[in-house]
Amino acid sequence: MKKHTTAEHTVWLKREALAMGFSFVGVSKARQLEEEAPRLESWLKAEKHGKMDYMANHFDKRLDPRLLVPGAKSVVSLMYNYFTESKQNDQAPKISKYAYGEDYHDVIKHKLRELWEKMEVRVGQVEGRIFVDSAPVLEKAWAKNAGIGWVGKNSNLISKQQGSFFFLAELIIDLELEPDGPIKDYCGTCTACIDACPTEAIVEPYVVDGSKCISYFTIELKEAIPLAFKGQLDDWMFGCDVCQDVCPWNRFSKQHNEPLFHPKGELLAMTRSDWRELTEEVFKELFRHSPVKRTKYAGLKRNIQFLD
Ligand code: SF4
Ligand code: SF4
Numbered sequence: 001m002k003k004h005t006t007a008e009h010t011v012w013l014k015r016e017a018l019a020m021g022f023s024f025v026g027v028s029k030a031r032q033l034e035e036e037a038p039r040l041e042s043w044l045k046a047e048k049h050g051k052m053d054y055m056a057n058h059f060d061k062r063l064d065p066r067l068l069v070p071g072a073k074s075v076v077s078l079m080y081n082y083f084t085e086s087k088q089n090d091q092a093p094k095i096s097k098y099a100y101g102e103d104y105h106d107v108i109k110h111k112l113r114e115l116w117e118k119m120e121v122r123v124g125q126v127e128g129r130i131f132v133d134s135a136p137v138l139e140k141a142w143a144k145n146a147g148i149g150w151v152g153k154n155s156n157l158i159s160k161q162q163g164s165f166f167f168l169a170e171l172i173i174d175l176e177l178e179p180d181g182p183i184k185d186y187c188g189t190c191t192a193c194i195d196a197c198p199t200e201a202i203v204e205p206y207v208v209d210g211s212k213c214i215s216y217f218t219i220e221l222k223e224a225i226p227l228a229f230k231g232q233l234d235d236w237m238f239g240c241d242v243c244q245d246v247c248p249w250n251r252f253s254k255q256h257n258e259p260l261f262h263p264k265g266e267l268l269a270m271t272r273s274d275w276r277e278l279t280e281e282v283f284k285e286l287f288r289h290s291p292v293k294r295t296k297y298a299g300l301k302r303n304i305q306f307l308d
Contacts, residue, residue, distance in 0.1 A: 026146025096239025101261030128173035
């Protein structure tokens with residue numbers, strides 16, 4: 001096996017990931033994210049995670065990837081596009097774009113396993129782990145560190161080239177790579193996301209009160225949606241795209257190129273009354289491999305009823 005330099009490994013890995021369909025790739029040195037500790041602590045103390053207890057677990061591990069992966073040297077951050085021009089019937093209650101197709105966890109993990117195999121052929125055995133939208137990793141902080149975007153006032157990772165409709169994933173590995181550096185914040189004086197949020201969940205720039213967010217109500221919350229929010233969910237039945245749809249940087253979004261993310265024709269065609277009459281059989285068929293499964297049939301029914 002030919003010996004390559006750290007720089008060569010880095011260039012190779014990025015090129016391979018881009019060839020496999022990832023849009024942006026950046027590298028950080030594995031270290032403790034000490035600058036994130038006070039932010040994470042005060043967010044949790046203020047109970048901004050609502051009933052999402054998993055956010056409060058593994059505090060130390062979330063700040064230091066070396067506790068998740070002993071011997072880790074590098075965090076590779078990757079972005080996978082899910083933006084689509086496809087639209088649901090305009091009378092239907094809305095589903096967030098990211099959930100139109102097959103479950104991104106499976107799709108992206110599969111790609112990263114393939115990338116890993118290629119990497120081991122080239123560099124020999126690599127220890128580490130793959131993460132896709134995974135709670136123990138502060139993925140936006142790592143992506144920001146690696147310079148593939150900045151964290152906007154809506155708390156999404158935004159690419160200057162293509163906006164924010166991306167899934168984030170990481171490889172935490174014991175392979176030494178050349179780190180990139182952060183880029184600046186391009187939100188400027190814009191407040192479009194704060195002004196447009198239907199539930200006023202962006203309580204101050206860069207701070208989303210998770211316990212007021214429509215995504216939380218329609219996906220995470222297991223009990224009844226608080227009546228105080230009746231009439232405020234802007235017709236979202238699964239997730240919410242408002243603070244991304246209004247972001248000027250998303251004018252640069254491009255249609256994704258992933259067949260597995262294409263929505264089923266039946267899903268787009270369903271009218272409001274079709275959704276109201278949704279049966280468990282149709283739910284199972286429609287969302288067999290979809291992230292929408294997460295709410296279960298009863299959860300989606302609850303959401304649809306709450307909108308009426
Ligand atoms: S996802 Fe929707 S509810 Fe949540 S912060 Fe963004 S606009 Fe507000
Ligand atoms: S809408 Fe404006 S303030 Fe909000 S994230 Fe986008 S650029 Fe930043």
